[in-house]
Amino acid sequence: MTAVSRNEVFRRFRRDRLAMFGLVVLVLFALMAILAPLLVDDDGLSAVASLDNPTWARPSGDFLLGTDHLGRSVAAQFVYGSRVSLFVGLMATIFTIAIGSIVGVVAGFAGRWVDAALMRLTDWFLVIPFLPLAIVLAAVLGRGIWNIIFVISITSWPSTARLVRAQVLTVKERLYVDRARALGASQLHVVRRHVLPNVAPLILASATLAVPISILTETTLAFLGLGDPTQASWGKTLEEAFQAGAISRSAWWYYLPAGLGIVAVVLAFTLFGRALEEILDPRLRER
């Protein structure tokens, strides 16, 4: 993209209040995740270190968000849990987008049998049932953050690949691509100078929308007990709260922060992503 259109994107983005709100929320959560050790004491994560604490304590001056059934600080779990949720969400998105974009660009640009083969592969991955695969992988590979990232990436790249391929196919038919060929451009030149700049905004927008999906997926898997047992995540907090009977005890301080955290981050990413998509969508920009 060029300098001028980048400024234009910036300007339009700043005018979009919902998108700006989403961005502010995301920055706050990111700061919380990065600064976690400065904000809370990680002793709050350990049942052993929390032996002397009261259990099921309501929020108070000592424990801002109260304690859980083992006396651990819910605030510490919430702050540290954001790290895992955001990390899994971002990493899974990076892999999803990387695989999906490469497959989509190669399939759309190469055409013929390469396209046919890659699309067959994509369809094949698209029908893999997500939960059974997650459970099988958890059983085979053990439960861990990277396995969750792997499961999310392997099951979600096909839709990105299809999206990118469709865009590549339309760009490929543009007259300016024909002109570049007539000028003597190589395939690589056409991809670099004409196809990628046209597809990049779409990839960016779909990435910001893939993050919340990945975060929700991580939550689901952790809630089902398929997450990393050694690391606090929002999904795991919800699972433990549920198992410990927090709901029947009306211990809202135990499950509400993690639940609201997920909703806030997912909503913020979605607002941000929708606005980006609208601003960057080449169909709207290129009349």
Added chain:
Amino acid sequence: MSDDLDAWPIIDTTDTLVSVRGAHVRFGAVRGAGAGAVRAVDGVDLEVARGEVLALVGESGCGKTTLIRSMIGLEPLAEGSITVDGHEVTRNARQLRSLRRRAQMIFQDPTGALNPRHTIFEAVAEGLRIHRISGDETELVTAALASAGLRPPERYLRRFPHELSGGQRQRVLIAAAMALDPVVLLADEPVASLDASIRGEILALMRSYVDTHGVSIIAVTHDLGLAWNIADRVAVMYLGRIVELGPTEEVLADPQHPYTRALLSVVPETRRMEQQILQGETPDPSRMPTGCRFHPRCPVVASGEAARLGIEARCRGEDPVLTVRSVGHTAACHL
């Protein structure tokens, strides 16, 4: 233009720049009953001299675009051969690249041919980069823009295509093409999408490069008036074949092929000619007629004149070849 026969350019075959021999381009058979492969270019022979301007005229769908695209290898030949400036058009990537510097294409739709995300500078510099032309890029680009009448050129460098008018965009594309110092411009209906009031100046601009740079131009058009304005010679195409070829003035004043006559009769400026609206279904290059490919629509056949002259059987059964009618003027008709 003079009536003197000697003033017409006589094509010097020792200075042939583009040579097309027995060229055929086919597109895959269309799905559906009976239709064969599309024979878009179906046996074309043509020579264009250095510094010559040739107009390629004919109805839409007769293969004009395909023919000029095949000259830079954008459509591969099924049969025949083409040489440009002594180099054969091959499928070899390296040779194609150098060919695509010597021959430059100008498109009908300058808006679509410019990437909307690229500045005018980038659009003109693209070819310079692809061919790694040495020299100061900004200087080369500004010089090209100035020579295409975009002055002062500095004012255009940072602008985007949508900030320019259609005529200015076409000038940008012409500048980008000429920046590579080509020997031939292949112009596909270069002014068809432009406002009538500026067509003349764009044609004059292209024509000016013939005098200043010695470039040749093959200009596709379905507008005979345009041919009259810039071309030294006219080639009339029908269903993938050249059916008449000769000096502009002669072809337009004394057309030999019934198809050329029919085309001319509907041009308003050609007085004294009785208007002939072509009958019959529009031609389909996947169902080539037998004999003369024009016979299903030929007014000479329809009026019974062919029968009177005793050539009707040949019209229906024998494919006519180009025969000489006067100096440098040929037509493919049994008449």
